[in-house]
Amino acid sequence: MALLREEDAAKLREIFDERLKGDVTLVHYTQIAGKLIVPGAATCPACKDTRELLQELADTSDHITLELHDFAAEVDQAAKVGVEKIPATLVTSAASDGRVRYFGVPSGYEFASLVEDVIDVGSGTSELAAETEEALKGLQKDVHIQVFVTPT
Amino acid sequence: MRTAHKLAMASPRVTADMIEAGEFPELSQRYSVMAVPKIVINETTSFEGALPESMFVEKVLEAVQA
Numbered sequence: 001m002a003l004l005r006e007e008d009a010a011k012l013r014e015i016f017d018e019r020l021k022g023d024v025t026l027v028h029y030t031q032i033a034g035k036l037i038v039p040g041a042a043t044c045p046a047c048k049d050t051r052e053l054l055q056e057l058a059d060t061s062d063h064i065t066l067e068l069h070d071f072a073a074e075v076d077q078a079a080k081v082g083v084e085k086i087p088a089t090l091v092t093s094a095a096s097d098g099r100v101r102y103f104g105v106p107s108g109y110e111f112a113s114l115v116e117d118v119i120d121v122g123s124g125t126s127e128l129a130a131e132t133e134e135a136l137k138g139l140q141k142d143v144h145i146q147v148f149v150t151p152t
Numbered sequence: 153m154r155t156a157h158k159l160a161m162a163s164p165r166v167t168a169d170m171i172e173a174g175e176f177p178e179l180s181q182r183y184s185v186m187a188v189p190k191i192v193i194n195e196t197t198s199f200e201g202a203l204p205e206s207m208f209v210e211k212v213l214e215a216v217q218a
């Protein structure tokens with residue numbers, strides 16, 4: 001069953017047609033599991049829904065590509081891009097290399113955030129205040145921001 | 153969430169993560185997440201609730217100087 005209602009998908013198509021100006025790749029690390037569950041094996045209850053939701057999102061625009069990775073099989077590659085837990089979704093473009101990330105299902109308001117992030121990353125816009133841009137230029141150290149949320 | 157992600161888009165120094173607290177209970181426990189949104193910057197600085205962009209940036213600078 002589709003997670004996105006048909007009217008929501010139609011609305012998204014309209015929004016992306018109008019505002020998404022470039023290509024975006026959703027780099028997604030997930031659990032590609034078989035039907036059998038081995039006792040003690042890591043499980044990822046949210047992986048299936050997240051993957052389906054991202055696929056439905058990608059289907060609403062030719063500018064959006066979903067790139068699937070099997071976390072268990074590609075753990076070294078995942079570590080290289082800083083992914084140590086799943087489901088992980090990196091919103092990337094040719095100009096933006098995956099520092100906009102989601103861990104867990106982007107549902108509720110976070111789905112709206114994801115849609116806006118896709119537009120900004122794809123279009124190369126972020127609309128920050130001049131003072132903010134200036135402060136960011138002065139950063140001498142790497143910054144890792146983690147925002148904890150719950151589904152709303 | 154959007155402010156953190158916008159900062160990551162604008163600066164190669166910044167990485168910003170949304171973390172669904174319920175799906176990552178150990179991580180939520182490590183950072184004592186009692187209310188959401190809870191924002192943790194570089195292990196050193198944290199706050200609860202949404203902040204306007206300018207104050208969010210101040211927290212980032214505070215974390216960098218810590």
